[in-house]
Amino acid sequence: MKCLKRIGKHPSISLLNSCSGLREVKQIQAQLVVKGSLKHPHMQGQFVATIAINNPCNLNYATHVLHRYTNPPTLFTLNSMIRAFSKSPTPFKSLIFYSHILHSPNNLSPDNYTFTFLLRTCAQLHARLTGLSVHGAVIKHGFEHDPHVQTGLVFMYAELGCLSSCRGVFDGVSEPDLVSRTAMLHAYAKCGDVDFARKMFDEMPHRDHVAWNAMIAGYVQCGRSGDALDMFHLMQMEGVKLNEVSMVLVLSACAHLGALDHGRWVHAYVERYKVRMTVTLGTALIDMYAKCGNVDRAMEFFWGMKERNVYTWSCAIGGLAMNGLGEESVNLFYAMKQEEVEPNGVTFISVLKGCSVVGLVEEGQKHFDSMRSVYGIEPKPDHYGLMVDMYGRAGRLEEALDFINSMPMKPHVGAWSALLHACRMYKNKELGELALRKIVELEDKNDGAYVLLSNIYADYKNWERVSSLRQTMKAKGVKKLPGCSVIEIGGQVHEFIVGDKSHPRYGEIELKLQEISMCLGQAGYVANTNPVLFDIEEEEKEDTLSTHTEKVAIAFGLISLKGVPIRVVMNLRICWDCHNVAKMISKIFNREIIVRDRNRFHHFKKGDCSCKDYW
DNA sequence: ATAGGGTTAG
Incomplete structure (x- = not known):
């Protein structure tokens, strides 16, 4: 008995922990059925929960097992399903199990665990209305003072961008601890008040590496990469543990700043101290090298990676494009398809850039068309902007204009700016004037557009126009962003x-x-x-x-x-x-x-x- | 038997 307690779980369940394939799961299931163990509700719960949580690929199978063997499922089982789906690519499915709880034949009632998991689902889905009603249910069931639930609420409202709601919940926490303070700090940073986040950070009685990472992430996300680096150095000096998340963050700061030496130092540190090489960390390294102009190193690392996800591929394709290596970026996109990684909207931004920089118009058009027809991705304004850029760059200005006119949404500044750039390149006054007019309609003080058109006029030595454009700029108070x-x-x-x-x-x-x-x-x-x-x-x-x-x-x-x-x-x-x-x-x-x-x-x-x- | 905070591509 003592021995059993120490192990804590049925031997078959422990075995499940190390299972990866569905076949092994089914073998164990057969054994349990034979032994009759799956008749016991406790074992049923264990079984379903272990399948669901251990290996997210088996989530659908866990659902099947749940319906087949658990009748009716216990609260533990349903909570486990909500938990597993909240972390899956299809979080909305956890709502189904919440409704099972609410309408269960054995009168189940959600508990503090249910809400902790459910709040994470709402956060992932950015589901405002559902989130609010879950908050209502939290209060109705009397869990609004549970520290885990409170942190979940802060986290969810941060994802929804409701800083005041975060603050409201946080103010109700009777004894804020490290975790809830970090969640609140993150909320401030995420919702745009990174300086207040810093104030909270400085006033924390204790800080661990997660709190430090949250603060650095806050700086990175609002574009203050220099502050992020300073913070990172401070973290090192204080002797705080640096993990792979810290490395990802500091690499992201290096990428934004173009700080290659610093980035190289981080890479050396990762290798020297054997920091856990996750896909995210690898992707951050590729991004850093590419954004610092060392695209060879980026690709070398890319090909050395064991696992690559859609971020990794998009990053590499975009990195090649950004460095002017258009053919290579398109070829990499084909390699991605070959490996059956599903591209998303961002991947297409990268490919279209690649086509654009080397004038692969027909190729680009083909990929653009495939977005909707093959992948079911609706092109966004940025995708249209890149197509305009592609036609314009190739000197096909009329087609660029046709493309703008064919946009299913109102053409945005980016589309007209792409056309205007092409007009400057090919010295087209008439289209340039049209583009400027459209840009100014949308954005009164777009400094770059005025300068571009005046460049075109100057090319034609039309000084009158140049001068009148200058007058307009002056009158409207159009000013250039400080370089x-x-x-x-x-x-x-x-x-x-x-x-x-x-x-x-x-x-x-x-x-x-x-x-x-x-x-x-x-x-x-x-x-x-x-x-x-x-x-x-x-x-x-x-x-x-x-x-x-x-x-x-x-x-x-x-x-x-x-x-x-x-x-x-x-x-x-x-x-x-x-x-x-x-x-x-x-x-x-x-x-x-x-x-x-x-x-x-x-x-x-x-x-x-x-x-x-x-x- | 289950739980809360930090990370990558545009």
């Missing part, structure tokens, strides 16, 4: 914001910029050959009195780095002039320059750019 460029030197991230000369080595940088301009001048380069175009830039400078930050960062790279490519990450699309300058520098100074702008990578080498001057 910002980042360069990493020796693991330290240096950020240059337009107009900010506070960098300790700004003097040296200015000297370098003068040297660059001299060298370029000698090589026959004339800055801004287009005087009126320059005027628009001048006007921006009235506020900022400064050079574009990408030039500043490149100059700093020239000073600080020897023998390695200069890698710069910026928040806007690179401007024409800086693009020209970077090409010249790559030739005259014989340096490789890699710029990641808002849209894609530019690999400058020997006077040329990988984007072939279209971006």
Whole structure:
């Protein structure tokens, strides 16, 4: 008896724990039936719960067993099914078992376990109405003071974006502990108040690695990757345990910042300390390498992975596309299909980008059409925008316009902007004017659009139009988003914001910029050959009195780095002039320059750019 | 017999 208690479970059930295939499950089931064990409600529950929770692939079989053997199922069994489905790809199915509880012939009533699992389902489904009614049921059944249920409610309301409801529940927690505080901290970060989340974090009496990870995740999710990195360093200094989740988060921050050195350090750390290599961690590594412009390393790691999911594939396909390797990205998509991984809407964003950057129009059209016809995925505005970009980039402007007009939803700024970019490239005034008009209707102060159209006018030396466009911009108060460029030197991230000369080595940088301009001048380069175009830039400078930050960062790279490519990450699309300058520098100074702008990578080498001057 | 907090692609 003592022995049995220590083992805690029927031997057959313990055996089930190590079963992966359905065949083994069925063998054990046969034994249990023969022995008559499946007649006992307790054993039935154990059996169903173990199948369902152990191996989510067997969930449908667990449902079958439940209907076949448990009559009527116990609360434990039904709770186990709700729990298992709440974590499955089809969480709504757990609602079926909740209704079994409510309408059970043996008058079952949901308990605190039921609600804990059910709240996770609602969170996963983002089911607002169901969530609210479950909250009502929690109160009706008197579980609103159960700490697990309370945390579940905070978690659910965070997913639904109801910060005040989170706060309301949390304020009712009689003794907030580490777990409920972390859930609340996460809620603040998720709902946009990351600074308050930080305040909660600082005021916590104890913090474990999950709380630290939640805080770092908060910074990453709101785009404050620099703060995320600082937080990560602090976490290390405090000697908090770093696990694979911490690594994923810090890699995500590196990817956003383009901090390759730092990312490499994380990779080395993962290998050195044998951090558990999950699919998520592998995907984060691929993303980091690709977004830092080291696409070879990204793919090398990709092919070495044992398991890849739809995130992994989408990440790799998008990474190739972003680096201008369109054919490779399309081929990878075919490989994905070969391996029978089901693509989703994001995967198609990646493939369409790949087709677009190398002008594979027919190929792209084919994949776009297959979204609905083969995969049942409804294309979203972004997919349409990419198709417009694809036609436009190939110089097929009329078809691009036709595509916009065929959109089943109102064409968005992205679609018209793609057309406008193509108009600038192919110097089409009429369509450009139409695009600008449409963009301005939707977004009064779209700075980029005005500058693009004025570039087109300037190409035609139509200074009157340029000047009137400038007047309009001024009258409407259209202002350019402040530029910002980042360069990493020796693991330290240096950020240059337009107009900010506070960098300790700004003097040296200015000297370098003068040297660059001299060298370029000698090589026959004339800055801004287009005087009126320059005027628009001048006007921006009235506020900022400064050079574009990408030039500043490149100059700093020239000073600080020897023998390695200069890698710069910026928040806007690179401007024409800086693009020209970077090409010249790559030739005259014989340096490789890699710029990641808002849209894609530019690999400058020997006077040329990988984007072939279209971006 | 069951339970609560942190993670990846756009």
